[in-house]
Amino acid sequence: MSAPFLLEARELSYRTGAHLILDRVSLRLHQEEILTLIGPNGAGKTTLLKLLIDLAQPSSGSVWRREGLRVGYMPQKLHIDAAMPLSAGRFLQVAERGMARVREVADEVGVGHLLQTPIAAVSGGELQRLLLARALLRDPELLLLDEPVQGVDIAGQAELYALIREVRSRHRCAVLMISHDLHVVMASTDTVLCLNRHVCCAGRPEVVSHDPAYLQLFGRQAAEQIAVYTHHHDHAHDMHGNVIGEHHHHG
Amino acid sequence: MDELLWRAAAAGVGVAGLAGALGCFLVWRRMAFFGDTLSHAALLGVALGLFLNIAAPLAALGLCLGVASLFAWAERRAGLASDTLLAVIAHGSLAAGVIAVSLLSPRGGGLESLLFGELLAVGDTELLLISVVGLVVALVSARCWRDWLSIAVDEDLARIEGVAVERARLLQLLCIAALVGVAMNVVGVLLVTALLIVPPAAARALSRSPEQMAALGAVLGALAVLAGLGLSVAADTPAGPSVVAGACVLFALCHSAAALRRG
Numbered sequence: 001m002s003a004p005f006l007l008e009a010r011e012l013s014y015r016t017g018a019h020l021i022l023d024r025v026s027l028r029l030h031q032e033e034i035l036t037l038i039g040p041n042g043a044g045k046t047t048l049l050k051l052l053i054d055l056a057q058p059s060s061g062s063v064w065r066r067e068g069l070r071v072g073y074m075p076q077k078l079h080i081d082a083a084m085p086l087s088a089g090r091f092l093q094v095a096e097r098g099m100a101r102v103r104e105v106a107d108e109v110g111v112g113h114l115l116q117t118p119i120a121a122v123s124g125g126e127l128q129r130l131l132l133a134r135a136l137l138r139d140p141e142l143l144l145l146d147e148p149v150q151g152v153d154i155a156g157q158a159e160l161y162a163l164i165r166e167v168r169s170r171h172r173c174a175v176l177m178i179s180h181d182l183h184v185v186m187a188s189t190d191t192v193l194c195l196n197r198h199v200c201c202a203g204r205p206e207v208v209s210h211d212p213a214y215l216q217l218f219g220r221q222a223a224e225q226i227a228v229y230t231h232h233h234d235h236a237h238d239m240h241g242n243v244i245g246e247h248h249h250h251g
Numbered sequence: 252m253d254e255l256l257w258r259a260a261a262a263g264v265g266v267a268g269l270a271g272a273l274g275c276f277l278v279w280r281r282m283a284f285f286g287d288t289l290s291h292a293a294l295l296g297v298a299l300g301l302f303l304n305i306a307a308p309l310a311a312l313g314l315c316l317g318v319a320s321l322f323a324w325a326e327r328r329a330g331l332a333s334d335t336l337l338a339v340i341a342h343g344s345l346a347a348g349v350i351a352v353s354l355l356s357p358r359g360g361g362l363e364s365l366l367f368g369e370l371l372a373v374g375d376t377e378l379l380l381i382s383v384v385g386l387v388v389a390l391v392s393a394r395c396w397r398d399w400l401s402i403a404v405d406e407d408l409a410r411i412e413g414v415a416v417e418r419a420r421l422l423q424l425l426c427i428a429a430l431v432g433v434a435m436n437v438v439g440v441l442l443v444t445a446l447l448i449v450p451p452a453a454a455r456a457l458s459r460s461p462e463q464m465a466a467l468g469a470v471l472g473a474l475a476v477l478a479g480l481g482l483s484v485a486a487d488t489p490a491g492p493s494v495v496a497g498a499c500v501l502f503a504l505c506h507s508a509a510a511l512r513r514g
Contacts, residue, residue: 055407073411080404084279085458094401095412118459134408 072135089115124151263476271472274447286444298351312432319428368439368491456509
């Protein structure tokens with residue numbers, strides 16, 4: 001089966017001044033695939049996301065996107081100055097004028113009751129849901145989520161991840177997500193790409209979690225935690241060939 | 252006297268109304284300093300206009316547009332924060348402008364009217380220029396409002412959603428620059444920024460949406476001009492500073508009203 005892909009990055013490098021932020025990163029994203037980017041702080045994850053959707057320009061390398069690809073983007077943070085009087089509903093209406101559609105999408109992610117609330121007064125979890133709603137208003141074929149559970153309490157995090165899974169299967173869109181929650185990543189992702197300026201390793205979660213480069217970055221304890229979660233996936237070990245991007249170890 | 256007052260009111264209300272609406276973007280994006288930079292550039296423009304024998308308002312307008320373009324270009328390249336960049340441009344042109352004016356009119360008589368404006372001396376040329384510039388700015392703003400708002404909320408999301416961010420921002424800077432270029436005649440170099448910042452800041456207290464804030468900002472700006480003119484006529488105070496004082500009183504009233512309503 002040759003799944004058609006939505007997006008391909010070829011040898012992307014990005015530097016600011018003397019700092020090399022990303023070093024020849026390549027990846028492919030297939031239709032309806034869930035790909036999660038993991039990696040330590042400063043690994044270039046957000047930069048990579050921005051390069052993929054033209055919010056920043058690579059120093060070298062190129063990005064190919066399927067023509068007319070509709071992208072929904074959930075940024076890591078929203079900086080709306082308190083000087084702007086903006087209700088949650090008006091925030092969504094910036095993207096979509098039709099109030100009926102705004103209400104429908106807001107209801108879908110569980111913020112329908114907040115439309116009149118000033119955006120400065122919503123909680124962290126509600127704000128993330130509003131951002132997700134705004135991304136969904138684009139009717140995306142690809143959802144890019146930059147740390148979608150940031151600033152959300154533990155109980156809310158699980159709910160939010162469940163919502164993302166639900167939304168993905170309903171809209172049948174691909175998801176490219178940055179996350180720090182290794183156990184969630186490993187349990188509900190098709191592909192994991194471990195980034196530390198370059199691609200350390202990439203592939204199916206159960207493969208990556210045994211990769212020496214991964215173990216070195218996240219430590220054996222984290223890896224063992226994940227092994228429990230992915231235990232029932234063990235039959236997939238023979239898909240080692242499915243690795244995407246370069247696969248080199250350092251040490 | 253009556254006609255003088257009429258012209259002053261028309262010019263002042265037009266400029267302050269537009270400034271009260273467009274100034275919202277400077278408040279939302281924390282770019283209050285941009286107004287200062289432009290007005291200082293306008294002063295340099297007037298001075299250069301005297302040298303080159305170009306009508307002062309036109310020269311001021313030209314230099315404001317030039318400086319706004321320079322800023323838009325440099326902002327993406329200099330690797331400096333925009334307020335730093337604005338400070339360099341602002342103080343550079345203020346210094347050059349004051350030097351140029353003092354060379355031309357050694358007794359400093361011209362300088363004071365430039366710094367504080369001559370609202371009650373607005374002539375036909377200024378009024379015509381204000382009308383034309385005001386109309387163009389109003390039309391462009393109405394057309395671009397949606398894009399501008401989207402960028403003010405979040406630039407990355409705007410870009411993803413298909414807004415041509417660079418073009419829209421440049422248009423916005425040019426509109427504000429054009430407004431400052433003509434507003435100089437009304438309140439003078441030192442107080443132009445007040446027309447862009449104070450009415451929107453007052454309107455914030457009573458608004459629940461961006462559009463309300465812009466509309467209320469425009470109304471408050473116009474009110475400030477009328478109040479200032481009234482004071483100027485009644486008590487023979489300088490018109491420009493009276494307008495700004497009026498705006499600040501409105502600011503205090505709006506925020507007190509909001510505080511009372513909150514209980």
